[in-house]
Amino acid sequence: MRSHLLNDATAEQYRRSVTEGVERVARKLATTRRPFTGVTPDDLAPLVSAVDLDQPLGDTTAALDELEELYLRDAVYFHHPRYLGHLNCPVVIPAVLGEAVLSAVNSSLDTWDQSAGGTLIERRLIDWTTERIGLGPSADGVFTSGGTQSNLQALLLAREEAKTDDLTKLRIFTSECSHFSVQKSAQLLGMGRSAVVSIPCDRDKRMQSVVLAAELARCAAEGLVPMAVVATAGTTDFGSIDPLPEIAALAAEYGAWMHVDAAYGCGLLASPTRRSLLEGIERADSVTVDYHKSFFQPVSSSAVLVRDAATLRHATYHADYLNPRRTIEERIPNQVDKSLQTTRRFDALKLWLTLRVMGADGVGQLFDEVCDLASEGFDLLAADPRYDVVVRPSLSTLVFRYVPGAVTSPEEIDRANLHARKALFASGEAVVAGTKVDGRQYLKFTLLNPETTVRDIAAVLDLIAGHAEQYLGENLVHAS
Ligand SMILES: Cc1ncc(COP(=O)(O)O)c(C=O)c1O
Numbered sequence: 001m002r003s004h005l006l007n008d009a010t011a012e013q014y015r016r017s018v019t020e021g022v023e024r025v026a027r028k029l030a031t032t033r034r035p036f037t038g039v040t041p042d043d044l045a046p047l048v049s050a051v052d053l054d055q056p057l058g059d060t061t062a063a064l065d066e067l068e069e070l071y072l073r074d075a076v077y078f079h080h081p082r083y084l085g086h087l088n089c090p091v092v093i094p095a096v097l098g099e100a101v102l103s104a105v106n107s108s109l110d111t112w113d114q115s116a117g118g119t120l121i122e123r124r125l126i127d128w129t130t131e132r133i134g135l136g137p138s139a140d141g142v143f144t145s146g147g148t149q150s151n152l153q154a155l156l157l158a159r160e161e162a163k164t165d166d167l168t169k170l171r172i173f174t175s176e177c178s179h180f181s182v183q184k185s186a187q188l189l190g191m192g193r194s195a196v197v198s199i200p201c202d203r204d205k206r207m208q209s210v211v212l213a214a215e216l217a218r219c220a221a222e223g224l225v226p227m228a229v230v231a232t233a234g235t236t237d238f239g240s241i242d243p244l245p246e247i248a249a250l251a252a253e254y255g256a257w258m259h260v261d262a263a264y265g266c267g268l269l270a271s272p273t274r275r276s277l278l279e280g281i282e283r284a285d286s287v288t289v290d291y292h293k294s295f296f297q298p299v300s301s302s303a304v305l306v307r308d309a310a311t312l313r314h315a316t317y318h319a320d321y322l323n324p325r326r327t328i329e330e331r332i333p334n335q336v337d338k339s340l341q342t343t344r345r346f347d348a349l350k351l352w353l354t355l356r357v358m359g360a361d362g363v364g365q366l367f368d369e370v371c372d373l374a375s376e377g378f379d380l381l382a383a384d385p386r387y388d389v390v391v392r393p394s395l396s397t398l399v400f401r402y403v404p405g406a407v408t409s410p411e412e413i414d415r416a417n418l419h420a421r422k423a424l425f426a427s428g429e430a431v432v433a434g435t436k437v438d439g440r441q442y443l444k445f446t447l448l449n450p451e452t453t454v455r456d457i458a459a460v461l462d463l464i465a466g467h468a469e470q471y472l473g474e475n476l477v478h479a480s
Pocket of ligand 1: 087
């Protein structure tokens with residue numbers, strides 16, 4: 001069994017094994033014609049259940065053959081130009097290389113004595129990001145597992161900085177379009193979901209700052225404490241960016257912590273042409289960035305950044321076995337002092353290699369391309385009588401709905417859209433997402449692949465219309 005341990009004696013086997021795995025994936029990527037096979041849980045579950053985990057195959061090739069059947073054959077492939085579903089990006093090769101290096105070396109970024117240079121590399125990237133945001137000289141931050149964790153940590157700091165310990169009095173203000181991790185965080189932080197005040201959005205799906213002002217005033221008048229305002233720079237559905245300067249001014253007026261959830265919009269930090277869309281982000285107390293959304297990084301890669309490094313102390317505990325206080329006096333850098341996690345992946349390495357190979361402009365150009373594509377896609381949808389499209393995108397999502405020419409009930413249109421999404425997924429020809437707007441069923445393209453073309457968008461719109469029409473046709477036949 002020792003032959004499976006990665007060490008000096010097995011370096012050659014490591015090379016062979018990993019190369020064999022890389023070969024399989026490379027072949028798959030080169031020959032995948034659809035983003036999905038349409039496999040169902042009922043198809044796959046018996047195959048996975050049938051594997052006897054107590055009977056090892058003992059052989060890499062056999063294990064990879066099995067994996068081909070259980071996973072690789074039917075995986076959802078984000079690199080395919082017709083994967084237009086959730087906020088998953090195709091990944092850049094330098095980052096995948098980073099992934100291979102970081103898992104083999106297996107540093108843990110909690111303490112210097114488990115990572116050495118890894119800690120310094122992560123710190124440089126945090127500084128690079130805070131500089132791009134403009135958070136000032138006292139800024140700091142830490143890599144996290146994703147936007148959900150980044151938002152949770154930011155709100156934890158906000159709660160600890162709040163002017164009262166009475167959790168029942170604390171309120172968080174965020175738009176109706178913000179990510180559900182804000183509500184989850186409120187619950188995890190002991191405040192309950194009712195602590196979140198939902199602010200309506202305008203027609204462009206941006207938080208209405210006038211309503212925010214009124215709600216902050218109401219809250220103050222009722223003796224409640226405005227703990228935080230969470231602005232979103234790139235909402236999950238619409239890519240809309242809240243009016244950051246107005247929100248910053250209001251947060252300052254009421255002494256509330258300003259958090260900007262830029263999980264999606266952070267790609268603008270690298271954009272050579274669109275950085276100005278984030279104006280006002282530099283006034284935040286904390287910011288979430290998800291490199292695994294708009295920096296073309298593999299999952300996971302995210303960070304929470306703060307204006308004032310001292311606020312990170314709210315996540316600090318000292319343990320004799322890990323990060324004793326003396327390490328501060330000895331000036332030994334320990335990232336665990338800033339993190340909710342203990343053992344933590346060296347995800348930063350992926351971004352490091354990406355910047356060292358491609359440069360920030362290279363990443364930003366890719367994000368610009370998908371934003372341009374979304375703009376063209378909007379024009380296509382707006383000119384297509386079969387579709388109703390919600391807003392002109394600031395980033396790279398399109399939310400739309402098939403609307404048949406003949407008069408049909410809104411409920412029937414909902415069902416036709418839902419059916420089209422499911423039928424498309426089952427066919428595997430394209431993957432699109434869905435959401436609700438004003439209670440009605442809509443479809444969504446999240447465009448994060450620069451290889452996707454306007455022709456792909458047009459073709460997928462035809463496929464959707466075909467499925468929806470077929471559904472409506474069949475239903476008419478059944479009804480008559
Ligand atoms: C705006 C926004 N914030 C936070 C998140 C959560 O990020 P993660 O899935 O990395 O936890 C998402 C995910 O889509 C998001 O769109």
